[in-house]
Amino acid sequence: MFSSLLKTPSVVFTTCALVSSFSAISAVSTDAHLPPLIKWQGQSERLMTTSGDLLTDFEKSLGKVSPNYQQTMVYLDKLALSNKKQFSITTIGLSSQNRDIKMLIASENGDLDNDKPTVLLQAGIHSGEIDGKDASFMLLRDISEGKRHDILKRVNILFIPILNVDGHERSSRFNRINQRGPVEMGFRTNSKNLNLNRDYTKLDTPGVRALVEVVNKYNPDLYIDIHVTDGADYQYDITYGYMPTFASESPLISKVLEEKFKPLLDNKLAKSGHIPGPLVFVMNKRDFKQGLAGWVATPRYSNGWGDLRNLPSILVENHSLKPYKQRVLGTYVFIDGIIDALSKYDTELASAVKHEQTHLPEQLVVQRGYSKQADLMSFKGIKYETFHSDLSDHQEVKYIGEKIHYDNLPIYWQKEVKAQVKVPKAYYIPSQYKNIVTKLQLQGIEVTQVNAKLEGLKQASVTEFEFDKLPFEGRMRVSASFEYKKLPKTHLDNWYKVETAQTLGKLAVHLLQPEASDSFFQWGDFNTIFQRTEYVENYALVPFANDMLETNPEIAKAFKHKLATDSDFNKNEKARLNWLYQQTPFYDKSYLKYPVLIQSN
Secondary structure (H helix, E strand, O other): OHHHHOOOHHHHHHHHHHHHHHHHHHHHOOOOOOOOOOOOOOHHHHHOOOOOOOOOHHHHOOOOOOOOHHHHHHHHHHHHHHOOOOEEEEEEEEOOOOOEEEEEEEOOOOOOOOOOOEEEEEOOOOOOOOHHHHHHHHHHHHHHOOOOOOHHHHOEEEEEOOOOHHHHOOOEOOOOOOOOOOOOEOOOOOOOOOOHHHOOOOOOOHHHHHHHHHHHHHOOOEEEEEEEOOOOOEOOOEEEEOOOOOOOOOHHHHHHHHHHHHHHHHHHHHHOOOOEEEOOEEOOOOOHHHOEEEOOOOOOOHHHHHHHOOOOEEEEEEOOOOOHHHHHHHHHHHHHHHHHHHHHHHHHHHHHHHHHHHOOOOEEEEEEEOOOOOEEEEEEEEEEEEEEEOOOOEEEEEEEEEEEEEEEEEEEEOOEEEEEEEOOOEEEEOHHHHHHHHHHHHHOOOOEEEEEEEOOOEEEEEEEEEEOOOOEOOEOOEEEEEEEEEOOOEEEEEEEEEEOOOOOHHHHHHHHOOOOOOOOOOOOOOHHHHOOOOOOOHHHHHHHHHHHHHHOHHHHHHHHHHHHHOHHHHHOHHHHHHHHHHHOOOOOOOOOEOOOEEEOO
């Protein structure tokens, strides 16, 4: 039937039109709209092979293609079968669309119970940014074929090829307009449009819950999360970072990464023809010279979360405007350098981790802002011009593909401390919030059940609050100001206690202290405290309040003082009656009260 239809002129015309449309789309889908490239050649090109049973899809396509989920799983199985002694595969989770999330375990004798350090390599948390998958496949292939038998003599490897497996299959050549390859790439978010790299505290996604379980079970010595950038053009092709020492809550770990790992990594990348650079962003994308943004990750992000749980973590951000082949080969070299550094400085890193696990600071910074005073840094940029766009009716940037070196480019780090809290002794969670307890336990935080009468506990009352105007990550976030009051002796019946004097105490504070930007409170887990569910009628309140003022001189005095000193209150009938209602025993005493109680040191 189809073949006969093609013989009619009208259908032939329609088919030609479709072909023409596809050609037009294909033309648009090239990188002609992107800034011009600086030609690249590097020693790392020798890492690619042209034949063999374990030739990757990336190599078959000469560095242009990344395999889909099914092809990836087939290759993963092929790797494991090629080296049964050293490779094994485990399923760590199941996605919302029922795809297995798998991890390959590599060790010299097939057993992680050894004295070698373990590195966790994670690819595809943002599935369009999939460089880590293809680079790691090449590295593991080289191990299996005996070219790199040295690697497993020094380290163990945990490798997650795709964390966001559902987003990986929302594949298209049109997913990332500012990225050069692969030809087709996955989508940033998962099947529910949730961003996994915003989920490390709230744990709403099966992918991140699986990752947290992996970390708790295998206790890796180093965690590498591999991404691709958005943003400006510059010369660097492999940028990476970790929590800067000034902002780190595990500063000794950051110090080892900065002083030991970074020089080795940069040298290895440079020798292979790559340009390693710092993990920074741009303050104004339309005017690069205004300076760089020195971002500090909060614990919703992989590296911020790692910092709080004393897990050495590095966030890799390959440069999106560099070709896929160049980025993947640079990632291979980076991972190879990570293995060198970890095997060489394992003792120093382990010592730093042990110190941070046993030293809880007295105070923690829970909110930061960008400093108004810039630091200066040298930076390998790309020249750009500005022009007036009729489309935006604004000055826009056009990068012209020529190198420029900035000797003293301003960089504004997030050094401003907006909120800092004293670390309490413990938090107490009422039994109705078992969902919070479950998430704490999934994180690996120790929780005990208590029945006790305690004095001196504090409770936070919300004094001012503001909800975000739109949902973010499926949540209605809220920020607030608080007033703390000591409670009389409180009977806790089947409550849950979280002590801060534990290995993950810093993370516990960031989850349970309501001022923290990624706390359960600010992510909306306690939004029901903003609901008023009992109501008052004026015909009942007014006579009750009159009697109350006559019999309670202190309340009467406070009411008169407020009338005399607060003109807005004086003129607002609702405010006056609401204040009086709050003084009555009928008022909901849990309204605007944070239900988690705090025990100070």
